[in-house]
Amino acid sequence: MYKIAIIESESIIREGLSVLISKESGFTVDFQSSAPAALFRQAWITPPNLILLDMMMPKNYGIEVIKEIKKRWLPTKILIFTLKDTEENICAAFRAGADGYILKGTTLSELIVAIKSILAGQYYVCPEILPQIINGYLKVEKSCLDNNLNWNLTSREAQLLKLIAAGYKNKEIADSLCISLKTVETHRATLMRKFNAHNVATLLSVANQAGVPPCRLCKNLVVSQSIERSAGSVTPVELCTMPPRVAVAAGRFDEIVRRGLAEDECTVRKACVLGFIAAKIGWIYFSFRENLGALIC
Numbered sequence: 001m002y003k004i005a006i007i008e009s010e011s012i013i014r015e016g017l018s019v020l021i022s023k024e025s026g027f028t029v030d031f032q033s034s035a036p037a038a039l040f041r042q043a044w045i046t047p048p049n050l051i052l053l054d055m056m057m058p059k060n061y062g063i064e065v066i067k068e069i070k071k072r073w074l075p076t077k078i079l080i081f082t083l084k085d086t087e088e089n090i091c092a093a094f095r096a097g098a099d100g101y102i103l104k105g106t107t108l109s110e111l112i113v114a115i116k117s118i119l120a121g122q123y124y125v126c127p128e129i130l131p132q133i134i135n136g137y138l139k140v141e142k143s144c145l146d147n148n149l150n151w152n153l154t155s156r157e158a159q160l161l162k163l164i165a166a167g168y169k170n171k172e173i174a175d176s177l178c179i180s181l182k183t184v185e186t187h188r189a190t191l192m193r194k195f196n197a198h199n200v201a202t203l204l205s206v207a208n209q210a211g212v213p214p215c216r217l218c219k220n221l222v223v224s225q226s227i228e229r230s231a232g233s234v235t236p237v238e239l240c241t242m243p244p245r246v247a248v249a250a251g252r253f254d255e256i257v258r259r260g261l262a263e264d265e266c267t268v269r270k271a272c273v274l275g276f277i278a279a280k281i282g283w284i285y286f287s288f289r290e291n292l293g294a295l296i297c
Contacts, residue, residue, distance in 0.1 A: 005031040005048040036065040047073035055082035070097035077118045087132040100124035
């Protein structure tokens with residue numbers, strides 16, 4: 001036997017519902033009141049299986065009642081029975097935890113079907129409010145689509161976001177990517193606008209929540225203390241501050257992969273070899289120039 005409670009402000013409607021529902025096999029109306037507070041004051045040995053709830057309450061009190069019911073008795077089902085048919089009220093009720101929503105103009109047979117459906121673990125809405133629900137759904141979908149379009153980053157913006165998350169300053173980013181400081185500032189401002197952020201902390205937080213891959217890669221940045229550079233050992237602090245192009249020039253394949261700056265192992269290894277050779281040639285050139293200057297003097 002399913003226990004049902006009725007919260008309805010109009011006494012004639014409340015009493016009529018109680019009589020009609022009690023006539024149905026398997027249902028018993030154990031409680032009825034015009035005030036939700038009376039429901040919570042009741043000494044329940046076991047809470048009702050379903051609460052038929054009128055939403056005609058001041059301000060957002062009806063939403064708070066739904067939340068309180070679910071907080072106290074999570075398994076209890078809630079069927080909204082009301083005159084309110086606006087999209088805002090319907091969406092708010094379901095967000096708060098309602099299991100069904102029907103209007104007071106419905107028939108008794110539909111009310112019974114709604115109760116049985118909800119007790120069987122399904123959601124239920126009457127046909128009259130389907131347009132509002134569909135309209136609300138489409139609005140949410142459009143909002144999500146707009147957000148995804150706003151988060152559509154260019155490859156350069158993704159690189160910049162990655163370096164910002166790694167703690168690089170604008171000047172360091174400009175040096176690392178071989179671009180001007182003004183370009184870095186422009187990309188940074190674009191990122192702030194796309195993620196509606198006003199500081200770096202908010203930018204990274206929103207990016208992580210949005211699931212932007214570059215930010216997740218930076219979050220998992222790990223620096224090994226055992227890495228050694230070709231020209232002597234390097235400390236973890238150095239590795240954290242090593243610009244990407246310096247890592248390439250130093251032949252730091254593992255450092256590049258660790259930072260997620262490239263995924264193609266073959267390409268990175270070639271870049272490291274060429275970078276290492278270029279670094280050695282540069283070192284020889286500067287050494288020769290210094291020695292030549294000393295000889296001339």
